[in-house]
Every structure is written in structure tokens, then in C-alpha cells.
Amino acid sequence: RFVVSLKQNTDINVTCGTQYMDLSIYICPIYNAQYNESLMVLNNQFKNLECYGKADWTVTPPVLKFRFPINETSISDCGNNFQVFNSLHLQYYFSNVEFVNISGMVMSVDPSAGMITYRPQIHYIFSCKYPMQYLLNNTQLSVSGVNVAIRDNNGSFISTLSMELYQDANYQNLLTIPPTGLNLKTKIYVSVKATNLTEKFNLLLDRCYTTTGPYPMQTQYYDLFVGCTRDPQTKVEENGISQKAQFSFEAFRFIEHKNLTVSTFYLHCVTRLCEKSTCSSLLPVCSGQNRRRRAATDVPANATITSQQIRVGQQSTGASLMKTLHMSVPPTPSETKSQKERIYSCEIWE
Numbered sequence: 001r002f003v004v005s006l007k008q009n010t011d012i013n014v015t016c017g018t019q020y021m022d023l024s025i026y027i028c029p030i031y032n033a034q035y036n037e038s039l040m041v042l043n044n045q046f047k048n049l050e051c052y053g054k055a056d057w058t059v060t061p062p063v064l065k066f067r068f069p070i071n072e073t074s075i076s077d078c079g080n081n082f083q084v085f086n087s088l089h090l091q092y093y094f095s096n097v098e099f100v101n102i103s104g105m106v107m108s109v110d111p112s113a114g115m116i117t118y119r120p121q122i123h124y125i126f127s128c129k130y131p132m133q134y135l136l137n138n139t140q141l142s143v144s145g146v147n148v149a150i151r152d153n154n155g156s157f158i159s160t161l162s163m164e165l166y167q168d169a170n171y172q173n174l175l176t177i178p179p180t181g182l183n184l185k186t187k188i189y190v191s192v193k194a195t196n197l198t199e200k201f202n203l204l205l206d207r208c209y210t211t212t213g214p215y216p217m218q219t220q221y222y223d224l225f226v227g228c229t230r231d232p233q234t235k236v237e238e239n240g241i242s243q244k245a246q247f248s249f250e251a252f253r254f255i256e257h258k259n260l261t262v263s264t265f266y267l268h269c270v271t272r273l274c275e276k277s278t279c280s281s282l283l284p285v286c287s288g289q290n291r292r293r294r295a296a297t298d299v300p301a302n303a304t305i306t307s308q309q310i311r312v313g314q315q316s317t318g319a320s321l322m323k324t325l326h327m328s329v330p331p332t333p334s335e336t337k338s339q340k341e342r343i344y345s346c347e348i349w350e
Helices: 028-032 072-077
Strands: 003-005 012-016 020-026 040-042 054-056 063-069 081-088 096-108 123-131 160-166 182-184 187-195 201-211 222-226 235-238 244-250 263-275 304-306 310-316 322-329 342-349
Touching: 012 123, 020 028, 020 096, 020 123, 040 063, 160 263, 160 304, 187 201, 187 263, 201 244, 222 244
Parallel strands: 182 310
Antiparallel strands: 003 012, 012 020, 020 063, 040 096, 054 063, 081 096, 096 123, 160 187, 187 244, 201 222, 201 263, 235 244, 263 304, 263 310, 322 342
16 A cells, blocks of 8 residues: 655545545544534535544544545545546556546535634545556456456556457357367467446457466567557457457467477466547557557556466367369460360368
8 A cells, every 4th residue: 555645734644545545634633623523524425424534543643534445336425526537657558548536525514503603614635546447346356267466556456357268259168278289270269358347447458468478577478469560360359349358369389389299378468448438549540541559668567467378289270181272374385276274283281
């Protein structure tokens, strides 16, 4: 966790956590202004009991505490502001990154019934900024049974993502990889899903690539797609238009494994969330003069999910099939016109 102390008022500390936002306000200045904990409320929502804080007299100095979960329902119940905006950020693979700013105010409720009061109005402003890709209702992450660690900093919190590999274009039958590995050029269908999202957001894959080791941050890698650059055998079927993304590619071997019977590698996808109304503007434009690229920087591991180990053998898919190619060759000038075209047959193994 990290604590943000607002410079304009050091009586309040704001903790932008992975599951909750926590506010801690010194209670003595509140009493000095002739208020108490029952007269301090979030965003003037004085009719909602969930929007009041609780006094903690066990600490020195005593404080008034507010806590609310990081999800859209809880945030809106007490009238907090929920704003999505774009920002240039070098830490992220794509420089145009969406963030969510959650802000509000703890304010006093004057109990005076007349037209005037001798109590000063007091209020405490707070805000937290989160990267969009972590804004979910749930804080557990499991990718194909592999836990991915997320550091609790910058107000980032975990999302629930899953990556599944399928053997059919309908994404119905999970891919089974034998110990001897898949045949070369076997079609692998990949589905990445985000669960427990609010309806405001879609899932966007910025980049998918492979490495020979299970860790995303490696110097040697092979990109399946990133921006407008795409492996010829990779087909992106759905991305940025719903809460799942789907694509396919063909099984291959890393050249460094040329002396091995089985080549192994892992698939990694850099993911983020996008607001439905802005997802289309975040996708690369890859046709004509409108082709748009973004500069690449290091990909943060906490936005990357990883597949199970993929094993590929040395056998090609359809290796037992043989085609006969028929070619007709016209007579050469030295040959008589009466000679017919010659027919050649070539056997081609696939």
C-alpha cells in the first residue's frame, strides 16, 4: 500500500489500496469546529448510513475512518466521482493509457436549524488514480491455474483473467498437448476472458508473444501480433469489442531447440481494459495512409498473462499426405509443331 497525504490539508491521509480506498481524518480538529463523527459524511449523502465514518479512539491521535470497496456500485452509492481519462505513460507498452480517477469529499453537516450558524464549514477532498486494466469487482487473479503476482503499488489492483487454449474454431474443445508435443502447423485457438467486470468495460489485447521460458520479461521472444505487425499465420478474430478476446496461430518450433525432440514455449498476452465508447480509438489503424503506430517500451509484467507450457514435436501436420502436381510444358521452338505438350507429374509432400 501507499499513502497519499494531501498537501492542502495534512489532517487527512488517503490510502489507495488494491481492494479498498481508506480515509483517515484526525478527529480533534472536527471537534474543535463544534462537529463530531456523526456530522461528517461523504459527499453530503447524509441520508445513507453507509456513507458515514467510524471513530477510532484506540490510536493517538484519534481518527475518523472511512472505507469503501473499489467497485462501481460502492463508489456511486456515496456519490464519489468516477472519471475515465487518457494519459501518456512511458511505463506501459502503449503510450496512450486509460486511467480511472476516483474522487470525493468528506464534509460536515451543520445541525443548526436557523438561518445562521457560528460553525465553520469543513471538508476534506480526496482522490485516487488507478490504471484501467485493474478496475474490477474482484481481486483474485488466476491464469490457467497459474497465479500471477501483482505488486500493491500505484493504487493498482488485480483483475480476474483467464487464458484457455482450444483445438477448434468454435472454442468448444480444450487443446490437449501430448508429451511428444503438437504437430508443426497445428492450429491453436486462444481465448482470453475477464470476469467480474462492470458492463462499462471491454478487454483489449495490446500484444501477444512467445518465449521459451515461463517469464514474460525475456530478451528473446517472438511476436504473434503487436500493433499493426502480425505473424502471417496469426489471425485475430475478436479484440476490444467485448469482455473476451480470441485469436489463432499455428504451432511452430524455436530454432534454438533444433537439436531437441520437443520444442517448448509459453504464450504471453499484454492486456488492459478500455471503456466501451473509446475501445475503437485504442486499436491500431493498419490500412492505407491512416496507418498508426505507437512507440514500444518495456511491457509491465503485471499486465501480462501467461499460458500453460506449449510443446511442439518435429512432425508436421498432414505429413502423410502427398499431392501430385501436373504441369503442362509446350513444345520448344526446335521441336515440330506436331509434337504435343508434354505432361509432367511432381510428387509434393506436405
